[in-house]
Structure formats: C-alpha cells, structure tokens
Amino acid sequence: SARTGHRAGHVRLTWQSRTMRAATALLLCAVFDGMACAFQPASSSTRIRITPGRHSTSAPPRIPRLGAMDTPSILEEELFQRYERRLELSSYDGAAIDARFDSAPFEVLARVLQIVGSFVKVRLAGEDGGATLRSELAALGPVFCKVGQTLATRPDIVGAEVSAQLGKLQDSVRPEASPELAMETIQEELFTRGFKSVKSAFATISAEPVAAASLAEVYRATMANTGREVAIKVRRPGLERKVALDFYVLRKLLAYATTRSGSILEGTEVELVQAVLDEVGNGITDELDFRKEAANIERFKATYGPDLDAMGMVVPEVVDEVSSERVLVTEWLDGQAPRDLEPEKRCRLAQRAVKCLA
Numbered sequence: 001s002a003r004t005g006h007r008a009g010h011v012r013l014t015w016q017s018r019t020m021r022a023a024t025a026l027l028l029c030a031v032f033d034g035m036a037c038a039f040q041p042a043s044s045s046t047r048i049r050i051t052p053g054r055h056s057t058s059a060p061p062r063i064p065r066l067g068a069m070d071t072p073s074i075l076e077e078e079l080f081q082r083y084e085r086r087l088e089l090s091s092y093d094g095a096a097i098d099a100r101f102d103s104a105p106f107e108v109l110a111r112v113l114q115i116v117g118s119f120v121k122v123r124l125a126g127e128d129g130g131a132t133l134r135s136e137l138a139a140l141g142p143v144f145c146k147v148g149q150t151l152a153t154r155p156d157i158v159g160a161e162v163s164a165q166l167g168k169l170q171d172s173v174r175p176e177a178s179p180e181l182a183m184e185t186i187q188e189e190l191f192t193r194g195f196k197s198v199k200s201a202f203a204t205i206s207a208e209p210v211a212a213a214s215l216a217e218v219y220r221a222t223m224a225n226t227g228r229e230v231a232i233k234v235r236r237p238g239l240e241r242k243v244a245l246d247f248y249v250l251r252k253l254l255a256y257a258t259t260r261s262g263s264i265l266e267g268t269e270v271e272l273v274q275a276v277l278d279e280v281g282n283g284i285t286d287e288l289d290f291r292k293e294a295a296n297i298e299r300f301k302a303t304y305g306p307d308l309d310a311m312g313m314v315v316p317e318v319v320d321e322v323s324s325e326r327v328l329v330t331e332w333l334d335g336q337a338p339r340d341l342e343p344e345k346r347c348r349l350a351q352r353a354v355k356c357l358a
Helices: 003-039 078-087 094-101 103-125 129-140 142-152 160-170 179-192 239-260 268-288 292-312 342-357
Strands: 202-205 216-223 228-235 325-329
Touching: 094 239, 103 129, 129 142, 129 160, 142 160, 142 239, 160 292, 160 325, 179 216, 179 325, 202 239, 216 342, 239 268, 268 292, 292 325, 292 342
Parallel strands: none
Antiparallel strands: 202 216, 216 228, 228 325
16 A cells, blocks of 8 residues: 555665664764874884885876876886886785775775765765766766676666666766876886887777776777777776775774674674675676786687587787786677576577586
C-alpha cells in the first residue's frame, strides 16, 4: 500500500542518514586524531625526515610546459630530473602510506571534507537514477570509481537504472582539462625508452581522448615508423598520490573504529575489513603500473593462444618499445562494449570468459 511504501522509504532514508552521520563522525574523529599526533613534538628517534629528491612532497622546480606535438622537446636533463622526482607507489605498503601522510594533516583533512561533501550531495539529490552518485564517485577519483564500477555489475542490489549510470564509469569519465597533460606524460615516458620527442614515436595523435576512465585516457594514434594504427592508454596525472591518500584515510578510519568503537568492529571483523582493504589496495596499485597490464596481455595470449580463434577472441598486440609504467600502447581494434551487445551475444561472451577462467 501507499502507507507501507511511505514507511519503507522513511526507514530507508533514516538508515541512510544515520549511516552518513556515523561515517562522517568516524572520518572527522580519525583525522583530528591524526592531526593531533602530527603536531606533537617528535623525538630524534621517531621524527620522519623528508629529503629533497625522490621522496620530496614539496612543489617541484618550474619546468617548461609542453604544448602540441610540434613544440620543441624539453631538455633531456630536465626530463630526467622530473622523472626522478616522481614518487611512485610500486606496491601497496600500508606502513609506507602512513609515514607519507602522517606529516600532512591539512591535506588529509581537505580530502576528508571533500568525501563528506560528496556524500551530502548524493544524499540531497534523492532519487535521480544514480546520476549524482556517478558524478560524485567520478570526481572523488579512482578508489571510489572502482567502488562504483563494482556496484555497476550488481543491478540486483542497486537497481537497473543506477547500474546503467555507474556503468559509465568504465569509459565515460570526464577527461582531463587539457590534452597537454597527457602529452607531457607521453613525452616523459618516451624519454625513458630513448625517444627524443612525441613526434619521433607517433606520426599522429588524436586531438582529444577517444575514451576516458578513472585511471587513464585513451588516444588514437599512428606509429611513426610503421604507420600502424594504435591505441595509447595514458595514466592520469597525480593518480598515485590520490590513491595513496584515500587508502591513508581508509586505514585511519579503520584504526579509529577498532580502538574507539570496539562494539562496532571486533576480532575477526577487523581482520576481515583490513584484509579486504589490503586486497583492494593491492589491486588498484597493480593497475597503476601499465607494465603489469602489458605482461598480463602477453601471458593471456601465450596461455590461450591456440584456442583464441576457436573462441572467437582477439588479443591486441602490445607495442613494447613505446610502452612503459604510465603509457600502454597496443594495436587499435574496433569493437563494441559488452554492455552494448545483444543479450544472446553477451551470453556467448560470458561463456567464453568462463572457459578462460576454468
């Protein structure tokens, strides 16, 4: 009845409100707790020293901005210095993440307030089919995008309409403000492979990305030496620090819930949540290194090579000489996204995937 539906909606909204207030309180308390520790005088044996260079978090010296492809290349020495200054999270290490952000309380607080603000926007948007939820998850970055992408596969939980909205997080995330950022990343990575400029590797590159997801953008290009059409997957700038900061917040939230709210999380529950958090952290960290993706492509091809034709599957070839940690180049293949296929074709695709995993 209408009254029953009204009561159910009221209960659901009440539960959401209570959950939001509890999560917000835990986040703020955990961060303020961390800020208090950060401002306490440190002894010489426990003080963390940040030295200039690879582990510096201060603003880097000014480097000329790259423009279009025909802009003269940056001096090799400056490119090398920029490459060395990057602090990459090559593997998920909770202790290293804690040490990195314990001395940056204001950056942590700003991130917490951004997360809380997004929760509030979603709450105030009401029932809008998941549009606001998708927008806010995309704005919060890769960790939250991964949550949305996972929920997109469960229409039985979030509903078909919300699932369709969250599915756009796979390849329809807002691209970076300027393609110049991607060109800078490409040139920096090409330098590590011995190329002097973008033009020395690619004859043409599309003016705008043809697709954009939480971790990367994809450009269409042609190789300078062979004329072959390729897809250039470029990691978004600054992702590594954003991912590390989000996991720092999550780790502090879990630690606070463990020490201050024993009745909420106890014993095996704490271990389970920590295990899930570490598993997600390892997964996202691996995805940030495109060399691992390239290795997985080659391993998949080597494992299932004889059966690929029979299964009707094509694996793109990796162009290794221009691929690196933040740039992955593969041959260009035309196709359709699985969600755009007819039900019968999606079913056949799922059956092939099961054969590969068996």
